[in-house]
Amino acid sequence: MGTTTSATTAATDGATTLADVLVPWFRAHARDLPWRRPETTAWGVLVSEIMLQQTPVARVEEPWRAWLERWPRPSAMAAAPASDVLRAWGKLGYPRRALRLHAAAQAIAADHDDVVPADVETLESLPGIGTYTARAVAAFAHGQRVPVVDTNVRRVVARAVHGDAEAGAAAARDLADVEVLLPRETTDAATMSAALMELGATVCVARGPRCADCPILDRCAWQHRGRPAWDGPVRKAQTWAGTDRQVRGRLLDVLRGAPGPVTAAALEAAWLTDPGQRARCLDSLLVDGLVEPLADGRFALPGEAGDVG
DNA sequence: GACGCGTGGAT
DNA sequence: TATCCAAGCGT
Structure with a gap:
């Protein structure tokens, strides 16, 4: 990281867009996560996205490395018994994800020449790949200009664009909300999506947002409104013991x-x-x-x- | 749209 | 210690 801001062209009317700020910010501040390295394959990106579903980055890094070393291609994993897959998954949680990834690998090996599809609809047809993961793979592995909306992005948009403290329930409109924020350049669009996610994961966090470090503080609607508290429905607390x-x-x-x-x-x-x-x-x-x-x-x-x- | 689904770190 | 929360998906 630490590259200089490579002249991200401003909008034709001269106005500075959100992407004009966030894309350079991402290039300067993004965490050096292994699945973001240029040599990472589309399969590696897909595996990371599945592992990261509801599981923190810190717990995914090592299992991801071991996984890709053991099964560098979908066909390699497809050939393994499910028991091996579940043991390799270990304590990442939600083990049904591992089973679905196994099934997805088998489908990719059998029906797609062992190549992770680039088409959103095809990706969504695979087990365990939904609205978010399909677009994350299309954008981050294949460079497509598609909105990538996860819980971080929804929180950033809720605050910066809508002026609300929290995002509320996911809705179909979320995709359109983010699509309009993407720059025209396809490559920059994927970076913008990564930047929105990164901002939500490291600065615009759920509890205790670090607004002093925010690159878009001066254009944040929530900030302009005086950071009002969330007045929407409260999420039900997760119970655990005895469940x-x-x-x-x-x-x-x-x-x-x-x-x-x-x-x-x-x-x-x-x-x-x-x-x-x-x-x-x-x-x-x-x-x-x-x-x-x-x-x-x-x-x-x-x-x-x-x-x- | 609400619910169930693992695990463990942070506060 | 208890609660919150983390790059969702399928039903």
């Missing part, structure tokens, strides 16, 4: 930690508080395809026992 999520996590942790199939007793020991809840959660893991029952009564990670498809 099915916790129980599922415990059960899966037993499977991941074992070298092979485990007994029903081993899973029962993972959650003694409420046997009914434990049974219900194990069943939901079976439904999700995260666990497989064996004929002898034991349980295994999918594909682990050699029972292919």
Whole structure:
């Protein structure tokens, strides 16, 4: 980073746009994340985007490196059993993401010549790739000029453009909101999207925004309005202790930690508080395809026992 | 549109 | 210690 501001052309009427400020700011201040390096493949970008869904950057860096070293192409991962994929996923959380990435890799290998698609609609047709991830891959891996809207971008737009403290629920209009902020130049458009995300992740954060460090403070609508408090609906607090999520996590942790199939007793020991809840959660893991029952009564990670498809 | 889905660091 | 929150997706 630290490159000089390479004459980002201002709008034809001479007005300085948001992109005129944020693109150079990004080039000077962006974190040096491994998936942003120029040698990163589209597959590497896709893997990073899936891992980063609801998971902080700091916890993704090392698993991402190991993942790309082990499975440098979609076909490599496609050939691995799901059990290997789930163990490599480790404790990143939301393991259904790993299963969907596995399925996406198989589809890319089988139907797309092992090349990560560049078309938003095609990307969205793949498992685990939704509105955000499809556009992130199209923009960051393939340089397309498409709006990329995640929770950071929605917060930045809510504040800087709409003058609200928080973004509220995601809406279809979010894409159009951001599209008008993108510069005409395709390459700069992708950088602008990355800049909006970076600003939201490092400066315009949810709690305790560092407005003194903000490059667009002088044109922030929220600032101009005196930074009024959020008066919209309050998000429901996440509960954790005793939830099915916790129980599922415990059960899966037993499977991941074992070298092979485990007994029903081993899973029962993972959650003694409420046997009914434990049974219900194990069943939901079976439904999700995260666990497989064996004929002898034991349980295994999918594909682990050699029972292919 | 609301809900369920893991995990762990920050405050 | 408890709560908040983190580059969403599928149902």
